[in-house]
Amino acid sequence: MTSSISSIKRRQFWRKILIALISVGVIGGAAAYFTYKQNHRITQTYSYFAADLEAGKIGTVRIAPNRDSGKADVTLKDGGRYIVELPSMDVDAANRFTAKGANVEIDPHAINLDTMLPMIVLLAVLGLFGLIASRPEPLALPFRKKQRQSQVCFADVAGAEEAKKNLMEIATYLKAPDVYEKIGANFPRGVVLYGDPGTGKTLLAKALAGESGANFIATNGSEFSSMFVGVSTLKIKRLFAKARAMAPCVLFIDEIDAVGGKRMNEGSAAAREMSSTLNQLLVQMDGFEANNGVIVVAATNRLDSLDPALLRSGRFDRRIQVGKPNLKEREQILKIHGSKVRVEDNLNYSEIARQTIGFSGADLANVMNQAAMIAVHNGADKVALENVLRARNVMLMGEERRSTLSLIDQDARRRLAVHECGHAIVAMAGGTDPVTAVSIVPRGQSLGQTFMAPTNDQLLVERKHLVNRLHVLLGGRVAEELFMHSMTTGADDDLQRASDIALNLVCRHGMSEFGLLTIDEHSSPQMRYEAEMKAMHIMAQAKQNTSAILTTHQNVMDAMVERLLEKEEIDIDDIKVFQAMMDDNPVALAVAA
Structure with a gap:
């Protein structure tokens, strides 16, 4: 480094002092000039000028070209000078002055310094500041x-x-x-x-x-x-x-x-x-x-x-x-954004932080803002916990489309309820990510949703957790087969995500009997075929386990479906009731995962 920061700061300080001194000097000089001109220049009235003209004292009258009226510089025959304001100036006036012995001169370079000089000084000062501000590149291009x-x-x-x-x-x-x-x-x-x-x-x-x-x-x-x-x-x-x-x-x-x-x-x-x-x-x-x-x-x-x-x-x-915030950091961020809106005194920030795992700081700011808008829409004067949780659901799944729900017939509604309750029951049986809400109100691209909130931030995922996710994803399709005795296209996204988990267990994570070798597009066709067959076997095992869970808890399924059809959305309080019913009847998985 050729110059230290401290020396740069010193140079900037003295540069500012120099700019201030130059500016004060220019403005002071201009003020002194105008003061001198005001004190030493004599201005006479037109009556005084007319008297001198009649007495033959006027030697020269100097005016600017193309001027009908204005100031003229008058020089007397005895050497005296003064300024006079002429009411008009034309050929007749010039002839009249000449007849009285005065010479009329047209000064093509005449300018009114009283008007021009203040503007010149102002432009000079602005130009000086502009030059200093743009150093060393006065033509720097603008940026946003x-x-x-x-x-x-x-x-x-x-x-x-x-x-x-x-x-x-x-x-x-x-x-x-x-x-x-x-x-x-x-x-x-x-x-x-x-x-x-x-x-x-x-x-x-x-x-x-x-x-x-x-x-x-x-x-x-x-x-x-x-x-x-x-x-x-x-x-x-x-x-x-x-x-x-x-x-x-x-x-x-x-x-x-x-x-x-x-x-x-x-x-x-x-x-x-x-x-x-x-x-x-x-x-x-x-x-x-x-x-x-x-x-x-x-x-x-x-x-x-x-x-x-x-x-x-x-x-x-x-x-x-710069990673996404953890549980403690999310709570701190929520409190900062919560201080900008009116919230209830007992707003549980820790619960909101727990249910917003994976949210970035910008997402959390948006959640609090959306919660405030929801509170206003509901006629409340403060933001409550349910407003924030609803805003979170909007962030995850999109706005509710209740108009679409009104177009769905009763049979399709029951199928939706069975599908979502299948996800929820399998998730509650797995005991990994707690279920917080189940809904058959369409949001975004989804006709129904099962909301789950992980208990903590997961940096490492065990095989057991991945297999439980696989069971939950298959829960909707298996429930339709068991209780509706038919299949629909509503599980397409679930099956895609389940297939990805099964393939990653085999090809990426080394969590299957296939071994620790990573399988990718560069592997041989035979290796990829065997890996896909092993993934199919994992999917088949998961389907058997999911069927066992749902068959064992058929009474919970029936009660939850009826409750969901009645309310269209069941919350954490209802979930706790059904969870208690399931805890009394544990499930032995048919095939070890």
Whole structure:
């Protein structure tokens, strides 16, 4: 690094002092000039001028061309001068002045400084500030988002504790660079934040700038694209020049994979332009010109798509994963968004967090906002737990389509109830993911739903859990066969997901008698055939176990179907009643899974 951040800050301080002094000098000089002109220029009335004209004292009357009326500069024969406002000026007036012995002169360069000079001074001051603000590239192209200061700090970000810890080190460097420079620590060039959409990568970048007090510039990769050759590279060059002028500065590039993707065959003009744009980005981040006081923070959902040259040390020194929040972090995020709306005093945030496993920070914000809208629609003045849970269901499955339900006849309704109760009973028998609600109200693309909420965040999944999922997915189809004595296409999605689980047990997870070998498209046809046969065997076993569960609990099935047909949706209180009925009659599986 050729210059430290502290020296950059000192230069910026003295630059601001110089700008202030120059501005005060220009404005003060202009004010002094106008004061001098006001005190030393004599203005007379037209009557005074007429008297001098009649007395033959006027030597010269100088006026501007094409002027019907206005100020004229009068010079007397004895050398005196004054300004007079003429009511009109035409040929007759000029002849009248000439007849009295006065010379009438037309000054083609005459301008009214009283009017023009204030405008000139104002434009000069604005131009000076514009020149300083645009250094070193006064023609920098505009970007969608650009901020001087970020008002967000790490205290405003809930969750992502590991990511915040890493970024806090960089913020500390930006705030107190001398401590690190004493032992020779180099300023980090860049940070890549990667993870699922909606996990708070942009918010973390703003918090880094706000916590460190650095300036903040935000843009995204797609804004560098252009239909003209060379414009993309020029945008990158001018953006980095702008960031250097604002140092210390955090330069945030969202969706950097749009400009920093892996280079491909440069046979087409588009590929060559993309390669040229990427090369310019590489040079700006770690070229001959140092990025004094500029740290680049990039965000992407696809880290594997970035070019290796961009990810090497010296460009992006750190890669920080921003994952989805865990149970505790979800509760913290919900409380932050819950503070922005009116909620009941006893709102159970922990229960909401438990039932929103897999939700990102953006999803949780949307859930609380949707809950507030639902509360208003229901005529309530505060958000209750049922509003939030309904908003969660809308997020997962879509809005209710009760108009579609009214078109379904009684036989089809009973089939839907049997199908969904089949899922629910098998899930309750498995004891893995608790059932929270069952509904036959159409939502989104689904005609019925069985809602389950895992008890905790699952980072590792046991084989037993996968097999239970397989049983639950087959529960709807098997229930139709057992109690409706026919099959429909309503289980298509269930069968697809069940097939994926069975194939993954064999081909990917090594959880079958087939062994630990991974089977993929590169395996031999014989191996793939044997793997598919083993997956079919697992599906057959799961169907037998599902049939055994539903046959054993036929009394629960009958009661639950009637209850569901009556209410159209049964909640956790009803589920607990049916769960108690099942606990009195455990099931011995027909075939060990």
